[in-house]
Amino acid sequence: MQNDPKVLIALDFNDAETALSFVSELDASQCRLKVGKELFTSFGPQFVQRLIDQGFDVFLDLKFHDIPNTVAKAVAAAADLGVWMVNVHAGGGSRMMKAAAEALKPYGDKAPLLIAVTMLTSMEEGELAEMGVTRSAEEHVLSLARLAQASGLDGVVCSAREASLLKSELGKEFKLVTPGIRPAGSDKGDQKRVMTPAEAVAAGSDYLVIGRPITQADSPLQALVAINATL
Numbered sequence: 522m523q524n525d526p527k528v529l530i531a532l533d534f535n536d537a538e539t540a541l542s543f544v545s546e547l548d549a550s551q552c553r554l555k556v557g558k559e560l561f562t563s564f565g566p567q568f569v570q571r572l573i574d575q576g577f578d579v580f581l582d583l584k585f586h587d588i589p590n591t592v593a594k595a596v597a598a599a600a601d602l603g604v605w606m607v608n609v610h611a612g613g614g615s616r617m618m619k620a621a622a623e624a625l626k627p628y629g630d631k632a633p634l635l636i637a638v639t640m641l642t643s644m645e646e647g648e649l650a651e652m653g654v655t656r657s658a659e660e661h662v663l664s665l666a667r668l669a670q671a672s673g674l675d676g677v678v679c680s681a682r683e684a685s686l687l688k689s690e691l692g693k694e695f696k697l698v699t700p701g702i703r704p705a706g707s708d709k710g711d712q713k714r715v716m717t718p719a720e721a722v723a724a725g726s727d728y729l730v731i732g733r734p735i736t737q738a739d740s741p742l743q744a745l746v747a748i749n750a751t752l
């Protein structure tokens with residue numbers, strides 16, 4: 522039993538029944554749940570509400586990236602829904618991130634954690650150059666994370682490979698949420714910048730986003746318990 526479960530399971534399912542039957546095996550003391558674009562586009566806020574009603578903390582992962590006014594309204598809608606964490610893209614810039622942080626102020630301690638995606642864990646350093654970014658992945662992530670912190674956000678999504686650098690540069694209170702987690706021997710799939718759960722926590726990750734290594738396991742519950750035991 523944990524008071525602050527570190528594992529955020531990515532519920533990347535294409536039908537609600539499968540997702541709900543998967544969730545019925547889980548306990549809110551063992552994990553939190555992440556609802557992303559696939560599930561949300563099909564089943565929407567009612568689905569998120571059901572998970573919250575079952576006692577789970579929900580990370581609404583819609584990676585908002587739009588003009589400041591639109592993103593501010595979207596994060597306020599997420600707060601109204603009662604989610605625990607919501608994210609935006611740091612690439613939307615400081616005015617967008619500040620507007621999002623400002624929109625959550627009226628919610629006080631009921632506001633969701635607001636975090637910014639830096640560089641997707643599916644991307645390799647070489648792909649930055651295609652977008653005109655000539656600095657290293659570490660420099661790029663650190664610079665976007667600094668911008669997020671200066672804009673009043675609670676933390677960032679990054680790869681665990683950048684976690685120790687970010688913790689030492691930005692302080693231990695600034696939350697690091699790390700996808701691209703792969704237990705030893707599991708398939709990387711489309712992820713590139715990966716680490717094992719234990720390595721990620723040792724490097725400074727506060728929360729681990731894990732999808733397929735749990736959802737596609739023969740026994741998802743056993744996979745979750747095994748991962749929690751390594752942390």
Ligand SMILES: O=C(O)c1cc(=O)[nH]c(=O)n1[C@@H]1O[C@H](COP(=O)(O)O)[C@@H](O)[C@H]1O
Pocket residue numbers: 531533557582584608638640641642643678679700701702710712730731732733734
């Ligand atoms: O914001 C995210 O959660 C996210 C950011 C990122 O850089 N990389 C990333 O994989 N994710 C999400 O984390 C989950 C990872 O799933 P698996 O690769 O199946 O473990 C997916 O739902 C992604 O949408």
